[in-house]
Amino acid sequence: MKIGELSKRTGVSIDTVRYYEQQALIPLATRTQSGYRQYSEDDVARLKFIVQAKELGFTLREISQLLGIQSNDCQQVKSVAEAKAQELEERIAKLSRMRDVLLEMAAECGQSASDDPCPILKSLGE
Template sequence: MKIGELVKRHGVSVDTIRFYEKQQLLKPSARSDAGYRLYREADSQRLNFILRAKAVGFSLQQVRELLQIEDNKAEWHCADVKDKVQQKMLEIEQQMLELKQFHQALQQLDAACCGGPISATECSILTALEQGKPPQTEQHKEHTSC
């Protein structure tokens, strides 16, 4: 099949497929006499594998590692694959903790600001970001007409 057929089948762009080729995750099986990339069903299945791995959060490097296992299954154990999944879960849990901290910090900034029509020269959010200190909700409210 040509690249256009692969695009339609998987709902990705031509650029996406070419990107995966540049990253050496996917390669056309052959070229036509006219120079068109030609793909087999196995190439389509490989692209599906890549897209599914990306959809659950694996990075390109992690996808590359999983493809190495996929290409040489007999040399690996299920435990190796499971370790990759568990590592990814730990990575995501750490990201979730960081996002929670970001959210809490933003809540503090939000709570400290009245959001009213006063000049931004008195804005506690900007002051807290400039000084690198958490905003003081009560102090800000004393200085504004909130």
């Protein structure tokens, strides 16, 4: 398939696909004799993965590592994946704490008299 179809099937714009190729997130596409890029189902899957990972806050550099573009060394990919899982664990813990803090903030806001200072700065920042 050509780049337009790939774009429609993944929701990634044509320009962004070319950008990802330039950044080596996806391999250099094979070309038709006239120079058009040709893509396969594997490319669709790879792009969908990139989209997912991006939504989760991974940088392109991290995604590149995850995809292990430069190497087919499964063991290396494994250790990267495990390290990322660990990072996610920590991030989840942090986010959970932040969520609790926000809810506490909201509760305090609801209770204080309307002309009291907002309690946010008191309850946070330390």
